[in-house]
Amino acid sequence: MSFRVLAACPQTAARVGVLTTAHGPLHTPAFMPVGTQATVKGLAPDELRALGAECLLANTYHLALRPGEELVRQLGGLHRFMGWDGPLLTDSGGFQVWSLAPLRELTADGVAFRSHLDGTPQVFTPERVVAIQEALGADIIMPLDVCLEYPAEERAAAAAVETTYQWLHRSLAAHRTMTQQLFGIVQGATYPELRRQAARALAALDLPGYAIGGLSVGEPKAAMAAALAATVAELPADRPRYLMGVGAPDDLLVAIGYGVDLFDCTLPTRMGRAGSLLTRRGRLHLRNARFREEPGPAVPDCGCAVCTRYPAAVLHWLFQEGHALAGRLASYHNLYFLCQLLRDARAAIAAGRFAAFREAFLRAWAPADAAARREQHARWRAARGTVARDA
């Protein structure tokens, strides 16, 4: 795998690059759709390709529990299992263990927890998480890390950084495959100095790429930006930077401005299933009665296969009637929207006008307000059956 920076923004830290993997190139900045259980909910691989996705993400935690990494390996690996021959990334399961599994506990070896599916006891060690991902066979893999809820105390955040660093060493020692690239993960919660230390320590290890974890977990946007700036400043310029779990359009453009190259998030598909569409002016709710008789497209300036084909009234009606096609079409639009936003961002960076592009976008964009975001976050956590904030 190699990463090449092709163009850099003169006013911000944004850059355009290309990451070459064993399954082809990935043009950055890039958004990676999430297939938690090896399937991007409701969408088939050819649609993901058509809407512009180049790399997909799958969840180690979920696949290890069901159907199990050995079955995926026997069946020819994750690419064959997902019907996707392009680049793939698997996370480490760290975030899911900390946010999803009940009764989790840090041990000398790793983390013990119970499956959120059936309560069976499980253990993830750094070595086991690498072995799971080697059996799955994604092109980019992640080491087990310690994730904290927001807000986290500084002492707890420092301990998480230290453990994550030790686990990274064990992960590197356990990693055997040549074609899979193991990234490091920078933790440090919202403490810029901790972030700087963690990033500096990882940078010294000369890793093929660097992930930034523990953000977008409920902290204010300013705190996320400060943590991001502190982290990226210490990372080597010639390696890709991956901001985990971030997918709101405004967050993407801000992070790109700090020099981030890769993103993933379930936001576009989760929103889609709930009947919300991303637009340049914010979110739009297809169940809204104003769409009942609307013959035009739901998002008039969108060139996606859904907006150009379906009257808004039909999408409204598919949601009202509860058809499976509804969530699929809305998810398609949302993923197209983010991939198109990043295509536009790449063009703007290459043309030296990214700062103006970001400015224009943020001016038109109406973010969900802070209270709405907190409420939504709480609902999602509740829906995932997690034992929030007791960690």
Add this chain to the structure above:
Amino acid sequence: MSFRVLAACPQTAARVGVLTTAHGPLHTPAFMPVGTQATVKGLAPDELRALGAECLLANTYHLALRPGEELVRQLGGLHRFMGWDGPLLTDSGGFQVWSLAPLRELTADGVAFRSHLDGTPQVFTPERVVAIQEALGADIIMPLDVCLEYPAEERAAAAAVETTYQWLHRSLAAHRTMTQQLFGIVQGATYPELRRQAARALAALDLPGYAIGGLSVGEPKAAMAAALAATVAELPADRPRYLMGVGAPDDLLVAIGYGVDLFDCTLPTRMGRAGSLLTRRGRLHLRNARFREEPGPAVPDCGCAVCTRYPAAVLHWLFQEGHALAGRLASYHNLYFLCQLLRDARAAIAAGRFAAFREAFLRAWAPADAAARREQHARWRAARGTVARDA
């Protein structure tokens, strides 16, 4: 609209033809996927096109109740509403009123019933059903008819034939559009002599096409074949014949042998959502444990986009996990299977070897046994919330 017979089988009554509509040609014998509520459940128009469907069907009864034909008309008609620019057919709602709606009652004018959705009182007259379908705008439309449960007494069947005939005259008088072709519907339950009389009376009206209703409602296969033979013998050879609601592969080939040109049924999509696949040897159940670790395709001799792409184990797993993609992929396979079967049948007819083709298919095919079929039929009726057999 015109219908041309292009080739006829020397040993059977099977023929190959082409039906030209305002939205393009339809090659017969043809299977038409059913989009009850203007959407073939889980599948998008481009997939239906890709799997070989040329004409789709939508239900007048369902669309009149929700969202209402006027909204569909305002939005540009059913083609725009469904995102489908090929031929479309709407049924008359007769079958649904008789099988789905509670408290239905024959009146002097038509049929009064309550919506199965919210209990509101509704009236369908022949004139209103034509007006609904003219607002929807399908290429082929159907007159309101009287449908009976199986078994039906001969006197009741004769009365239904008589009423259906009178309603056809009222439908023809009400029909205004030039581009929409109104077929006639032959009823007569399982009484061959009634079928012959009904077909003869309709043939004299020189209609653009003829539908055969009231079959595949639980009667033995031999009774269906006898009714079919009696009906088709009286219909003009130069008009298309449409057997309503029939979709089992063996039934299709038998009916084609009697000279039937068009079919529709929800069977392939309903089976698909339940996890069953059509194969040349009968039905296959994807939830069966034998597929858990199967790396090969679910149906090895199938060339569809699902069988060529997904290991059977992945389809099994998608059903076990309850993913929306599961029913969609299985529905795709089943519709492909029927469209491919009819493509093969057309080639066999054109080559003069249809009888051998049908024989070979029926020898390999293991039909659901009669008890299984009856049980399945009862389950479907129960699932549809209908007041079975009290008509």
